[in-house]
Amino acid sequence: MRLRIFAAFAALTLGALAGCGGQGGGTAASGTLRIMAPAAPGGGWDQTSRTAEQALKAAAPERKVEVFNVPGAGGTIGLAQLAGEKGNGDLLMTMGLVMVGAIEQNRSKVTLAETTPIAKLTEEYEIVVVPAASPFRTLADLVAAWKADPAKVSISGGSAGGTDHIVAGLMAKAAGVDPKRVNYIAHSGGGEALNELLGNKVSAGISGVGEFAEHVRSGKLRALGVTSGQRLPGLDAPTLKEGGLDVELANWRGFVAPGGLSEAGRKALTDLVTKMHDSRPWKDAVAKNGWIDSFQTGRPFADYLSAEQARVKGIIAEMGLVS
Known part of the structure; x- marks a missing residue:
């Protein structure tokens, strides 16, 4: 990793x-x-x-x-x-x-x-997103690429060991990918992770719903899944469980x-x-x-x-x- x-x-x-x-x-x-x-x-x-x-x-x-x-x-x-x-x-x-x-x-x-x-x-629940131009249209697309070569799928998020990182690890485990091989790029603030996503410099990003929702609604980012048990009102995003990954987690x-x-x-x-x-x-x-x-x-x-x-x-x- x-x-x-x-x-x-x-x-x-x-x-x-x-x-x-x-x-x-x-x-x-x-x-x-x-x-x-x-x-x-x-x-x-x-x-x-x-x-x-x-x-x-x-x-x-x-x-x-x-x-x-x-x-x-x-x-x-x-x-x-x-x-x-x-x-x-x-x-x-x-x-x-x-x-x-x-x-x-x-x-x-x-x-x-x-x-x-x-x-x-x-x-607050977490959300997994990709840039609007990403070839990953669904969570299944991301998981398939992950399984093929974990090193090629870069995931941007907050600090090492934090909620975003834990979600990435839990997703990998649920997908059958070794969590230690996750190519996780840690940041000290959400703004840095967002800039990488908007600049198409990373494959995907994980953060709190409130930090990315506005950019999902504007079409700059595409939501692949949320970590809630049910879909969230006002947000067009499936749950990770709907996408085939048994992961549910709330940040606080x-x-x-x-x-x-x-x-x-x-x-x-x-x-x-x-x-x-x-x-x-x-x-x-x-x-x-x-x-x-x-x-x-x-x-x-x-x-x-x-x-x-x-x-x-x-x-x-x-x-x-x-x-």
């Missing part, structure tokens, strides 16, 4: 940090709320962060909010930066299933245990804060994000982007995170994605 990782994770030496809901010296939020999108512009984390920024400004107009990007290594560079902000109640980081996989793939020295879980926000995204927050700091951020979630601008954006509202806070989200880390570690090991 040929793998290009455009940003390497720099190892950091870190002291012990408090975990979820710790009794550190953090205080309740008071200044400008900064939201880190730990990826380059154009991808799902960036899109979620900027959507949240606008919804927060509408729901809490008295609060200043700004988004900044820290791309690289599936979000683990941003995660390491977050770890250096122990107790900061004015900082959130957008994250999700991609980061869970990247932590394993990159053997990150910083893990989600060193963050404060705030909220799970959305789920959420917010975490630095470790070491006081209970007051954790509650202030949770209350603010809950207010955002309940706002009309957020609900409209969720519907427009085809996201699934899966809001969850507190201990349930912390437990969910722990379970996801164990599940994804098993998937990545089975697929041989850990180098």
Whole structure:
């Protein structure tokens, strides 16, 4: 399997940090709320962060909010930066299933245990697309070429070990192709993968539905399948199962804060994000982007995170994605 990782994770030496809901010296939020999108512009984390920024400004107009990007290594560079902000109640980081996989793939020295879980926000299905000029008219066409010579079928997507990569591996396994032979081209942001597709530089691409749907509707990309159990409304695309591959997977995204927050700091951020979630601008954006509202806070989200880390570690090991 040929793998290009455009940003390497720099190892950091870190002291012990408090975990979820710790009794550190953090205080309740008071200044400008900064939201880190730990990826380059154009991808799902960036899109979620900027959507949240606008919804927060509408729901809490008295609060200043700004988004900044820290791309690289599936979000683990941003995660390491977050770890250096122990107790900061004015900082959130957008994250999700991609980061869970990247932590394993990159053997990150910083893990989600060193963050404060705030909220799970959305789920989103993945979509497999090809350029409009592609000879692959159906998923069966792509699979046939894959079986004939996996190296000749290049698949562009997000970070190594992330959701897009996992989908590619699961598709290969279902098609009878060795997942280790998948020619997966990893990127730090969805914009880079999209540019390769629109420039006819890769055979296919995998990303969240919200990132490619507009270009499918405009005719610039052709959808070969989605990872949902049933067809999605407003999108002319079969499911992967309809195309003969028994693969179903939903990506998810959420917010975490630095470790070491006081209970007051954790509650202030949770209350603010809950207010955002309940706002009309957020609900409209969720519907427009085809996201699934899966809001969850507190201990349930912390437990969910722990379970996801164990599940994804098993998937990545089975697929041989850990180098």
